[in-house]
Amino acid sequence: MGIRMDTIEIPAGESSKMIHTALAIVERLIALEADRKSALIALGGGVVGDITGFVASIYMRSIPYIQMPTSLLAMVDSSIGGKTGIDIQEGKNLLGTFYQPKGVYIDIDFLKTLPEREFRTGIAEIIKYGVIDDPELFHSMEKEAAELLNGSFGSPEFPDYPEYLERLVSRSGRIKKGIVEIDETERGLRRILNFGHTFGHAIEAESQYSISHGEAVSIGIVAATLLSEKMKYLSAEDRSRIAALIGAMGLPDRIPDGITTEGILSRMKRDKKKENDAIHFVLIKKIGTPFISSGVPEEIVRETIEEMK
Numbered sequence: 001m002g003i004r005m006d007t008i009e010i011p012a013g014e015s016s017k018m019i020h021t022a023l024a025i026v027e028r029l030i031a032l033e034a035d036r037k038s039a040l041i042a043l044g045g046g047v048v049g050d051i052t053g054f055v056a057s058i059y060m061r062s063i064p065y066i067q068m069p070t071s072l073l074a075m076v077d078s079s080i081g082g083k084t085g086i087d088i089q090e091g092k093n094l095l096g097t098f099y100q101p102k103g104v105y106i107d108i109d110f111l112k113t114l115p116e117r118e119f120r121t122g123i124a125e126i127i128k129y130g131v132i133d134d135p136e137l138f139h140s141m142e143k144e145a146a147e148l149l150n151g152s153f154g155s156p157e158f159p160d161y162p163e164y165l166e167r168l169v170s171r172s173g174r175i176k177k178g179i180v181e182i183d184e185t186e187r188g189l190r191r192i193l194n195f196g197h198t199f200g201h202a203i204e205a206e207s208q209y210s211i212s213h214g215e216a217v218s219i220g221i222v223a224a225t226l227l228s229e230k231m232k233y234l235s236a237e238d239r240s241r242i243a244a245l246i247g248a249m250g251l252p253d254r255i256p257d258g259i260t261t262e263g264i265l266s267r268m269k270r271d272k273k274k275e276n277d278a279i280h281f282v283l284i285k286k287i288g289t290p291f292i293s294s295g296v297p298e299e300i301v302r303e304t305i306e307e308m309k
């Protein structure tokens, strides 16, 4: 069709999600004579997706972009919903826009080369969807934990593995899409997608990003679940099912050594989700029933963090 295509590469990793990378992309776009008829394709994990969307939203007062996620986390979460952003010294995602991609194209074949650790971090987000929205999805993961953990493309032991994975990715994406369509700019409902993230972001930052976003979310899910039980909303049975699934998937469920309770607390207070001096938590009443609470006493948060060590 005579469409010209150029490639811009950025180094892998969160440290690329910075203003200097965004500027370098812009400079390359200018050198390539990209104009308002040009479009960007974000081919990569969440880092590539977030920074590509950010640049697309501001380059020449915005140009279209498409998401083509290659990590599991990006497929089920970051490529959908139009949150773009970069990190600054003071914190993650503090510069960003809401800017929807023209389309999201997902091909699970990309996952064939995804490292195991990255794969698991995507699984943590899928567990999150089960917990906040879909008890059946959660139950299917409990049943198929072995397949998810030990299966691979073409494995004779689990011939249905690719189909099952595709169903999980597709179900997760639809859950996120449904929530974002109701509340695009996170005024209310969309906040439930932050389940596990209030603790998770603080732990991730306090570890100096030595643990990944998904791993931090996994620890955060266990913490938010424990907090829900301590606040007497959630039964001990549901809490242990969630902790068991996180454990069965080989995901971290404890706050690593060296991270202090005070450090986590002060990060949470500075978190951008904090409003009117109250920290907002997404809690659950049972699997599939989340709600937002700003009324959790600091003492109970502190106790939860201590127990998570």
Ligand SMILES: NC(=O)c1ccc[n+]([C@@H]2O[C@H](COP(=O)([O-])OP(=O)(O)OC[C@H]3O[C@@H](n4cnc5c(N)ncnc54)[C@H](O)[C@@H]3O)[C@@H](O)[C@H]2O)c1
Pocket: 012, 013, 014, 017, 044, 045, 046, 047, 048, 050, 070, 071, 072, 073, 074, 077, 078, 079, 080, 081, 082, 083, 084, 092, 093, 110, 111, 112, 113, 114, 115, 118, 121, 213, 214
């Ligand atoms: N915009 C949103 O709504 C949203 C939601 C969740 C997370 N995020 C952001 O997403 C980022 C995390 O995304 P991520 O977990 O994809 O991390 P990432 O983009 O850093 O990718 C993880 C690693 O996997 C590699 N990789 C990606 N696809 C691969 C493949 N198919 N084969 C081999 N290697 C591959 C990458 O090069 C990288 O080294 C964070 O910056 C987080 O803030 C954004």
